[in-house]
Amino acid sequence: MEYGAAGILYDCREAERDIDLKDEAAVRAGVIDAYGDSHWVDVDGIVAAILDPRTAPAVAYRFYLNNIQENADGWLVKAEWDACLDEDDPIRPGDQIAVGFDGSLRGDATGLVGARLRDGKLFVLGLWENPRDPKRPDWEVDILAVEAAVKRAFETYRIAWFYGDPPYWQEAIGRWAITYGDDRVFEYWTNKPMRMCEATERLHSAVVVGDVKHDGDPNLTRHCLNAVTREVPQGLLMCKDSPRSKRKIDLAVCAVLAFEARADAIADGRMQSKRRRVVGF
Structure with missing residues (x-):
């Protein structure tokens, strides 16, 4: 979505919410959706980071897929x-x-x-x-x-x-x-x-x-x-x-x-x- 005002441009794309982070195809589609026409982005690298079991789901959703998450900084997922x-x-x-x-x-x-x-x-x-x-x-x-x-x-x-x-x-x-x-x-x-x-x-x-x-x-x-x-x-x-x-x-x-x-x-x-x-x- 884009919002314009005098001297301000806000551009934010969100991937589909709550995708299965263990499904590589779904993750890849979400990354492509989130980054849009940013062709310089390393899609493979981002997908690998999301699939890495050390990456917390909240971090994956928030930082890689641009999803707003409640308790995004939580250490563990219940x-x-x-x-x-x-x-x-x-x-x-x-x-x-x-x-x-x-x-x-x-x-x-x-x-x-x-x-x-x-x-x-x-x-x-x-x-x-x-x-x-x-x-x-x-x-x-x-x-x-x-x-x-x-x-x-x-x-x-x-x-x-x-x-x-x-x-x-x-x-x-x-x-x-x-x-x-x-x-x-x-x-x-x-x-x-x-x-x-x-x-x-x-x-x-x-x-x-x-x-x-x-x-x-x-x-x-x-x-x-x-x-x-x-x-x-x-x-x-x-x-x-x-x-x-x-x-x-x-x-x-x-x-x-x-x-x-x-x-x-x-x-x-x-x-x-x-x-x-x-x-x-």
């Missing part, structure tokens, strides 16, 4: 996240897992998420979230409860790799490394954009192609779907929809760290370790 639900193979004590930890004290939530090594299944080990109760203006994270949850996780599961974001909890993470092994517990600074962008993209891609599972925990789902993306020089960074937003994403951060910990544990050969046999007398 339908794709829901498709990763697995209720048939529950996490069991003794399973080998990786863990991601993101901690706060007052404002943001503190969370602990596990990822089973053999299939990447995500599950929540703990969440401490400000209830925003006017009667409890001085609410703080129950540090002893967090410590107990970490201890319980190490006692219940075979934790191969643990990543923790250090701010506010650097001393605790150091103690956990001493207690549970500095070859298993590591700091992971989420304020390093390059590293975090890459880790975030790995989990996003796994969700898109169905290479990750989750147990349907409503808090994990809520936090993951609350997350949006912000473009930085290093790529797309996951973040809240605004700095003061009450829509928390801390479990999503934990999931990214847990999934990254799982990848590093597997790369280090730790999934080859055999389950310890417990013999009763």
